[in-house]
Amino acid sequence: MDIRACLFDMDGVLVDTAKHHFVAWQRLAEELSIPFSREDNEALKGLSRVDSLEVILGMGNLVLDAQTKLQLMDKKNAHYLELISTMSPDELLPGVSEFMADLQREGIRVGLGSSSKNAPQILDLIGLRSYFDAVIDGNQITLSKPDPEVFLKGAQALGLEPEECLVFEDAAAGVDAARTGGFPVVGIGSPEVLGDADAVMPGFKGESWATVLARLS
Ligand code: BG6
Ligand code: MG
Numbered sequence: 001m002d003i004r005a006c007l008f009d010m011d012g013v014l015v016d017t018a019k020h021h022f023v024a025w026q027r028l029a030e031e032l033s034i035p036f037s038r039e040d041n042e043a044l045k046g047l048s049r050v051d052s053l054e055v056i057l058g059m060g061n062l063v064l065d066a067q068t069k070l071q072l073m074d075k076k077n078a079h080y081l082e083l084i085s086t087m088s089p090d091e092l093l094p095g096v097s098e099f100m101a102d103l104q105r106e107g108i109r110v111g112l113g114s115s116s117k118n119a120p121q122i123l124d125l126i127g128l129r130s131y132f133d134a135v136i137d138g139n140q141i142t143l144s145k146p147d148p149e150v151f152l153k154g155a156q157a158l159g160l161e162p163e164e165c166l167v168f169e170d171a172a173a174g175v176d177a178a179r180t181g182g183f184p185v186v187g188i189g190s191p192e193v194l195g196d197a198d199a200v201m202p203g204f205k206g207e208s209w210a211t212v213l214a215r216l217s
Contacts, residue, residue, distance in 0.1 A: 003184065003213070005109035005133075005165045007154045010119050012045060012170035013188050014096050015126050017084065017116075024080040025056060028072060034060030046171025048115050048144035049073050081118065089127040095204030100131045106209045109133045111154040113167065115144055134158050145173040148181025155183070166212075169197070186212060 011017045022041040029036035034056060044052040053073055057064060064072070089097070103110055111134040112119060119137035123129040134157035136150050143149045148162075155165045167178035167185040175197045178185035186201060187194025194200045199215040201207065 146176035
């Protein structure tokens with residue numbers, strides 16, 4: 001494998017934002033009288049904002065018009081932004097900054113392939129922005145994971161072919177997206193959920209570019 005770049009999903013790979021998404025969606029669900037648990041939130045990982053709202057509305061058998069849905073998404077996002085406003089590099093998942101520094105030393109290029117429209121802001125808050133040669137986020141895509149659009153645009157922005165870019169993903173929909181796009185992919189989490197990835201590891205703690213390559217060989 002001639003891998004020349006890494007394409008990272010953000011939420012759940014670089015930083016644990018799921019807890020903040022959960023609190024914000026839960027507040028909205030409460031207002032709509034829809035029971036929404038931490039387990040329900042698991043199913044939303046990797047889904048776009050609008051797809052997440054559709055899942056929650058479906059749980060409550062609620063059918064709403066487009067305008068109301070936009071208002072609800074704005075409301076959820078305002079709450080989410082309030083929750084993440086104090087986020088700092090302390091919230092980076094273990095081993096992430098060391099791994100980024102190692103990629104830089106090894107001359108491996110770095111891109112972001114996130115469904116989040118808040119990604120640029122979050123990259124700044126967690127102090128990782130300077131590592132990224134390309135950032136593709138929810139503002140630049142029309143199709144959400146498992147469609148490979150976000151990663152294909154990432155590879156294109158880096159001037160590389162999919163097989164030259166290693167994707168890191170924590171969501172099953174993201175692993176599917178990478179595979180459909182022809183990317184090698186490392187799952188971040190458990191093999192039960194991410195078994196379709198080329199390799200699965202719990203996180204970046206103790207990992208380097210060399211150890212990741214060894215997992216793929
Ligand atoms: C993904 C998260 O990365 O981004 C989802 O896993 C989230 O939970 C999605 O819904 C969209 O995020 P945002 O920040 O644009 O609402
Ligand atoms: Mg994710």
